[in-house]
Amino acid sequence: MTTLRTPDAPVTVFGPDFPFAFDDWIAHPKGLGELPAEVLGSEVAIVGAGMAGLVAAYELMKLGLRPVIYEASKMGGRLRSQVFEGGRGVVAELGGMRFPASGTAFFHYVNRLGLQTRPFPNPLTPAAGCTVIDLEGQTHWARHLDELPPLFREVADAWAQALEQGAGFSGLQQALRERDVPRLKALWDRLVPLWDDRTFYDFVAQSDAFAALSFRHREVFGQVGFGTGGWDSDFPNSMLEILRVVLTACDDDQHLIVGGVQQVPLGLWQHAPEARELRHWPAGTTLAWLNAGAPRAGVKAIARAPDGRLAVTDTWGNTRAYAAVLTTCQSWLLTTQIAVEESLFSQKHWMALDRTRYMQSSKTFVMVDRPFWNDLKANGWPQMGMTLTDRLTRGTYLFDNGPDQPGVICLSYAWMGDALKMLPYDTEKRVQLALASLRKIYPDVDIARHIIGDPISISWEADPHFLGAFKGALPGHYRYNHRMYSHFMQDGFPTVERGIFIAGDDVSFTPAWVEGAVQTSLNAVWGIVHHLGGRSHADNPGPGDVFAEIGPVALPD
Structure with missing residues (x-):
């Protein structure tokens, strides 16, 4: 169970919807659980070789399963580092490029692979050197906020005041920092029904702090924003989503991966866990070795096989049956790219998957x-x-x-x-x-x-x-997100809907952040192990073991 931390502990992506210590779970010396001997070596399908797919595959391999990985495009998903021709390893980060230190489950794998990081050159940070803000034809140069005109300080202060007055931000973040689950749940769960139908812009415009200022202040806030830059493109989004970002410090203390972040998923593909971590497989086993050096082609169809397993058909028409399937692709692809048998998901889940809103x-x-x-x-x-x-x-x-x-x-x-x-x-x-x-x-x-x-x-x-690029939940989408996030808890499902799992940052409550992809993939690992008759270690309970107690608050349909 989660242990309380000191008041000055760092902020991490600990909930707030599901305050489970994923970083502690994956670092525990007892591992993530054990499977019955008769299922060791069994194949499970992983659809998508991005961060979510490869984290899940890596952990399932350690537990003794054989993950069969399918990928329709490039390994790494939206962690895509493209090398410039002739550039001696110089890369362009086409997807995720800045990673908050609060994403501790993600950095567990970064550190395991021995990759180097350095501060990301965000505005008004030492790594940027200097920041130039150009609005309405006026250009301002600054190294820190106090070198900008007073208007910018007024905007920053108004945002801080709005969060404090509207959400009790400092108390909420302190509960998260200390990992005080009862207090965090009480504070957060009270906000969910109050804020589910509020846009980001509504919160800003209706706050006393911004209402006392001019429209120009809100305009500058949208153009320049806080942390990483302008946020006006997020103004239509649910305020719950924005609050999660700032509460968990996703917009602060960000780092880049030297040499490109795609090294993380590709590193997991090639990494051999220590022999003591492996069950069933010999020392030196890697995902690459289990998959004959390359993932299978993209998936064309998923259906229930006559024997009750799940039949996965690839681009070339090859069909294989599995006891469990994890799909980590973006949810729209389950209707546009992959012919998924409709009965595999409830109509409530199809509604959630189809209503996911992606941002360009x-x-x-x-x-x-x-x-x-x-x-x-x-x-x-x-x-x-x-x-x-x-x-x-x-x-x-x-x-x-x-x-x-x-x-x-x-x-x-x-x-x-x-x-x-x-x-x-x-x-x-x-x-x-x-x-x-x-x-x-x-x-x-x-x-x-x-x-x-x-x-x-x-x-x-x-x-x-x-x-x-990534999900941007609209007001009223909390119920959809809840259905997707909790899908790994399948004991209450009819038999026809069991065995297929979903993961990825669009399944997470924190979209656009790789930490969400990692955490939902770990939920799916627990779900697959449970589905196959396995269990967590008694002194290292997994997310499904405590979900009924501390899972996300459910709003009535």
């Missing part, structure tokens, strides 16, 4: 000959800084790999409507549009002169294997 996201990267932005101007400021703007680019990030190494500029990172503006254009046109916008902010800087190699861009909504 666009990124455009260039590699440059060196981090020229560090060159100082006559006034002592660098040539460029991390840039937030209301122009087409929205967010521009600078990645310094060393003075003698090529650098990377994420020319534009945009969401929703701003991402859709880029959708019709090829990469070259996107670069031209971004450079034209940045030239208005930096008229004396010739970025194009430094570009080497081919640029890289992505629009996740245009990828048929994703159809969007």
Whole structure:
């Protein structure tokens, strides 16, 4: 069970909907449980080789199962690090690129693989060097908040006051920090029915703190935001979702993975656990070895086999039957890409899966000959800084790999409507549009002169294997999220619906954060073990063992 922590313990993604200590569970020396001897070596299907799929496969392998992994696109899912041609390992992070220290279950695997991290160059952080904010044609340079005009401090203070007055934020976060489950549950569960139908914008606009200020303050808040930048694209989303982000410090103390985050899922694919961690399999066993060196092709259909198992058919028409299947693809693909037999999910679950709302996201990267932005101007400021703007680019990030190494500029990172503006254009046109916008902010800087190699861009909504970047729950979607998140608890299901599981950040209550993918995959691990007759160790109970006691509050239908 969860142990109380000290008042000054770090904030982690501990709930708040389901305050279960996933980080402690996976680090426990007794492991995640045990399976009956007769099922050891049995195959289970994992649909999708992203972070959720490979975490689940890695843990199930350790427990003695043979995960058979299917992947329709690239291994890693939305943890995609694309290498620039000739760039000596210089990468563009097309999906997840900044990872909060509060994501302790994710960093369990980062540390296990021995990967290096460093602070992400977010606005107004030391890693950014300096930040340039360009709004309505006015440009401000700053290294910290106090160097900006008073308006920006007023916006930051109003946001902090709104959270405190509206949610009792400090008390809520302190309960989370201390892992005081009864207090955290009492505080959070009270908010859920009150806030399920509130948009982010409604919360901001109706708060006393912002109501006392001008519309301009709310506008600046939307354009520049807090933590990682502007949040106006999230204004239609449920306020519950935004509160989870700030409560669990997902928007603070973020890090990048040196060499690219795709190393994490690919590392799990190749990593051999210690011999003492493995049951059934010999020392040196890896997922790659169990899968003959490569995942199977994408899945075309999932149906109930005549013998009661689940039949999975791949792109080439090959069908294999499994006692359990875990799907980690985005939920829309269960109707658009994969012919899933309708009876495998209840109509309530189909409603939740189909009503998931995905947000668009666009990124455009260039590699440059060196981090020229560090060159100082006559006034002592660098040539460029991390840039937030209301122009087409929205967010521009600078990645310094060393003075003698090529650098990377994420020319534009945009969401929703701003991402859709880029959708019709090829990469070259996107670069031209971004450079034209940045030239208005930096008229004396010739970025194009430094570009080497081919640029890289992505629009996740245009990828048929994703159809969007990440979930953005709308007001009224809590019930859908509850159905998806709790799906791994299958004892009450009719037999026809058992054995197929779902995981991924869109199943999580914290979408867009890899920690949500990891935690839901661990829920699925417990569910699969339970389905196959296994159990957790008595001194290391799993999420399903305590779900009835501390699971998410259910709202009436």
